[in-house]
Amino acid sequence: MQLPIFTDVLAARDVIRPYLLRTPSLRYPLLDKLLDAKVYVKHENHLPTGAFKVRGGIHLVSQLDDETKRRGVLAVSSGNHGQSIAYASHLFGVKATVVMFGIPNPIKREAIESWGAHVIAHGKNSGEARIFGEHLTAEHGYRNISACDEPELIAGVGTCTVEVIEDVPDVDMIFVPIGGGSSASGACLAVEGMKPSVEVIGVGAKRAPASYLTWKHLARTEAEVEPTIAEGLAVNEPFMLPQQILWERLNDFLMVDDQQLQNAVRHFLEKVRTLVEPAGAAALAGALSIPDRVRGKTIVLIASGANISPEHLKRCLE
Numbered sequence: 001m002q003l004p005i006f007t008d009v010l011a012a013r014d015v016i017r018p019y020l021l022r023t024p025s026l027r028y029p030l031l032d033k034l035l036d037a038k039v040y041v042k043h044e045n046h047l048p049t050g051a052f053k054v055r056g057g058i059h060l061v062s063q064l065d066d067e068t069k070r071r072g073v074l075a076v077s078s079g080n081h082g083q084s085i086a087y088a089s090h091l092f093g094v095k096a097t098v099v100m101f102g103i104p105n106p107i108k109r110e111a112i113e114s115w116g117a118h119v120i121a122h123g124k125n126s127g128e129a130r131i132f133g134e135h136l137t138a139e140h141g142y143r144n145i146s147a148c149d150e151p152e153l154i155a156g157v158g159t160c161t162v163e164v165i166e167d168v169p170d171v172d173m174i175f176v177p178i179g180g181g182s183s184a185s186g187a188c189l190a191v192e193g194m195k196p197s198v199e200v201i202g203v204g205a206k207r208a209p210a211s212y213l214t215w216k217h218l219a220r221t222e223a224e225v226e227p228t229i230a231e232g233l234a235v236n237e238p239f240m241l242p243q244q245i246l247w248e249r250l251n252d253f254l255m256v257d258d259q260q261l262q263n264a265v266r267h268f269l270e271k272v273r274t275l276v277e278p279a280g281a282a283a284l285a286g287a288l289s290i291p292d293r294v295r296g297k298t299i300v301l302i303a304s305g306a307n308i309s310p311e312h313l314k315r316c317l318e
Contacts (some may be wrong), residue, residue, distance in 0.1 A: 006193030030271035045306035057084030059156030079108025088116035101129035148180035148239035158186025181242035203286030231280030
């Protein structure tokens with residue numbers, strides 16, 4: 001599978017522009033005070049699905065041929081990738097099936113179904129759901145759309161960081177949540193093509209270390225996922241296409257625990273007046289974990305998603 005490059009990100013921007021409004025990068029003095037830095041939030045939580053992944057979904061689904069659209073597509077997802085494919089499939093008249101694993105977030109499941117996709121809950125983790133999805137694909141002839149191992153998805157989500165660098169030209173550091181790594185790898189492509197001096201800092205969940213360990217060891221490493229409030233970061237199998245980009249360009253990969261994620265959700269509510277899910281708050285949690293490195297810098301936090309369940313929100317506020 002060919003790695004995407006910066007020109008692919010620029011081409012993706014032209015494809016998705018008619019379908020998505022540009023999300024703002026906004027400054028918040030209370031975050032400046034909290035981090036002793038100049039802090040912007042990139043509001044991907046304002047996108048129609050409440051998460052960044054829809055950029056990649058629209059880019060990929062828009063380019064499917066008529067026969068593939070007729071057969072339909074399948075996605076395996078904890079929620080936001082499924083929403084992305086459901087939304088894009090709704091736009092372009094494609095039948096979509098989404099396999100959700102673990103205990104599906106009810107907010108995300110309801111949203112996926114609202115765009116006309118069929119949801120099947122199967123498997124305790126992403127690996128079990130992936131195998132089940134492969135069986136369905138073979139049986140029905142679906143186009144199986146990986147959550148991250150798709151060049152079109154990475155190029156599509158990389159458009160987020162193109163907007164960041166255009167809107168915040170003095171940015172020093174960009175903090176990006178990492179589950180499978182599509183957003184962070186897209187950010188790396190954009191930074192390499194526009195402003196290589198910018199540091200891209202990935203932030204993952206300590207209870208789901210597969211992506212971090214694969215990045216650290218430069219080799220595919222699977223790891224069990226412990227129960228975590230951040231289902232958007234909970235992968236037990238790494239995605240190797242984005243990893244190849246992260247190995248070359250990611251400046252650092254921080255790991256945060258559930259308490260740090262919950263605190264970050266609360267900070268977003270109190271200081272930004274915006275709702276994010278725990279995975280979407282990972283960028284802030286990561287920045288808070290390295291105060292000496294961010295002090296005095298201009299940083300951008302990617303608020304990657306807003307799809308939090310009432311139960312998880314209650315836990316964060318407690």
